[in-house]
Amino acid sequence: MQNAMTRRSVVKGAAVLGAATAMGSLLPGTASAAPKKDEEQPKKLPVSANGWTIEKEANNVSTVWTRTVAGTGLKVDVRIGDAEALLLHVVRRFHYEIEQLSAVDLAGWRAIEGLRKDRPESNLASGTAVRVRPGASAEGGLFEFQELVLRDILADCEGVVRWGGDDKQVDESLFYLDGGPDDERIKNAADKIRLWDETPSAGAGVAVDVQAPTRRSRADRLAGTQRSGGVTAR
Numbered sequence: 176m177q178n179a180m181t182r183r184s185v186v187k188g189a190a191v192l193g194a195a196t197a198m199g200s201l202l203p204g205t206a207s208a209a210p211k212k213d214e215e216q217p218k219k220l221p222v223s224a225n226g227w228t229i230e231k232e233a234n235n236v237s238t239v240w241t242r243t244v245a246g247t248g249l250k251v252d253v254r255i256g257d258a259e260a261l262l263l264h265v266v267r268r269f270h271y272e273i274e275q276l277s278a279v280d281l282a283g284w285r286a287i288e289g290l291r292k293d294r295p296e297s298n299l300a301s302g303t304a305v306r307v308r309p310g311a312s313a314e315g316g317l318f319e320f321q322e323l324v325l326r327d328i329l330a331d332c333e334g335v336v337r338w339g340g341d342d343k344q345v346d347e348s349l350f351y352l353d354g355g356p357d358d359e360r361i362k363n364a365a366d367k368i369r370l371w372d373e374t375p376s377a378g379a380g381v382a383v384d385v386q387a388p389t390r391r392s393r394a395d396r397l398a399g400t401q402r403s404g405g406v407t408a409r
Contacts (some may be wrong), residue, residue: 226355227301239284239302252284254302257365267379268328282306304351312348326394327385333364
């Protein structure tokens, strides 16, 4: 009898303790405090005009590093990965087919201070833009055939690299990614360029006929779209 009473007392006591614990979790003023508002929503990192994260510096805890432009003897600070593949392709073809460049003719990453944050030039601060012939930003800096080649280069990039010569505030020296980090077109175009780079008969440095009907048609269609402000993904 005594053992039975003891067992019943233990079970009853455990049930009461469990109920009290459950009730305590429903009452205000418990030990588990709600997370602070700034902990729930971490601050967003600043981005350039095309939506890529701005970097404070290059070559040190950064996505921006100095890269060699193969076959040209040039180097430029650019965002590694897809931006690197696309922008270096533009630079290489420009060097081979439009005008031979020297070190002073190429510039990449720049700190956001001194750049207009609401303009495409801010893309330099995220490593997703380069300047080719920085002193030649005014309109009309290319001969007709040079622009024809340039249009073919942009068509290589499937419309995800934009030329500042097509912007309302013209800057013919500027080339930048025309899409954000989640834009699948950028990855696809970069994959194509990387495959070309691994193929001896393709890519920059291989002679092409930019006036061939298929290439000319492709380039003209893209030029019309980009001049009108299209092919922009954010």
